[in-house]
Amino acid sequence: MLLSAKKRKSSSLFNKSKTSINLTLALFVINFFIFSAHQDSKFFKSIKSSLNLTSYSLSFFLDNLTYGIDSVHQYFLFKKTLIQENHELQNKLYFLNNQILLQENLILDNQELQNKLEIKEKYFDHSIIAKILKINYSGKNHHFLINKGESDQIQAGHIVVDDKGILGQIIDVQTDRSTVKTIRSKDFYLTGYLMINSKPYQTLVQGNNQNLTINYLSKNIPIQIGDSIFTTGDDMFIPEDLRIGKVAELQPSELKDFYKVIIKPASSPNNQKYLIVLK
């Protein structure tokens, strides 16, 4: 215990005999007069102002402390605001960059469309421009979708071309989309002719998933690498004289007197967004 009896016994709690009661009373009365006196006089005011701590030192210290804390708080608040603004500006910049990219894409699209329209007007009266859809066709190589279908009078068998040459053939038509099989597809066959020294040599061209091949071409034909091959056309869908590609390689075939000719297709669907469907 803090106030244990033993300790208190030794203290002089009740033995204040030295203090005179008369003196205490006198001091009490004097103090009471001072307390009840009019203390707004200059004398009291000067003493008070010299002693007063509350309005000067401590208040000053506390005020400045508050001000200091406020300043630090303001600094961190300002920093936070700046970081937020920076973040927002970066987002805006990102958004604007995206817009620029989109606009550039639009410009390229427009150029390509214009190009296709020119081709359409120049060469193919009955044709329609279609857009390649960015959807994978279900599991087949060299097949893709375009955004035109039955509603645009597209039929299976129609030929699809780009600005370089024949690209493929429509094999399936739905209401608003169609499936195109490219000429590189392995089961794609096409009749074409090689133009060598202004003389046509008719042949059958087949896709091999990478390029086109002429499986058997007589070695008597003076073929050279770089010779072009064109479509011979049929009575239904394939028009004449469409560029198919160029001779890229001459390989020996199983038959002694024949070449296996590798043809690099002129068209490239990977670089296109729009195609022309010939009706």
Add this chain to the structure above:
Amino acid sequence: MKSKKYIVNNVVGLFALTLLISLLISSWLIFEPITILIIVFFVFAYFHKKLNSLVTILIFGFIYDGSLGYLFGFTNLIFLEIILVDFGLKKFVSLKNQRTQYYPLILILNGLLFSLILNYPTSQLIPYLIVNLIIGYIYFFSLMKYAR
């Protein structure tokens, strides 16, 4: 540790500590005068520190009044009233040892009530008394533990 002991064992250091704590509490409780700390200091210094010099204690009271902006004589009146009550109790009441452990607390409470007579604080009397008594109790027992 030596400096700490010196502050709390020295009456002047104790007074400075009391004044500082009073200032700090006054800066927090700005609407009410906190008189309990100086009352505790008076009781502790007079009865436990054997500071018999009334003049020294009155000078302390004078400085305290001036420092905190009270009317001069306010705290000294409380102190002298406590001494007078102490005289009266000794004269008219015989206190047994078993009860005397609460004697300083009675004097402190008496001083606090007398300060209310001199300067009736606010309409919120009960919260004022509770806050003062809690602060006084903590301060007095801290002094009893560390400053005897």
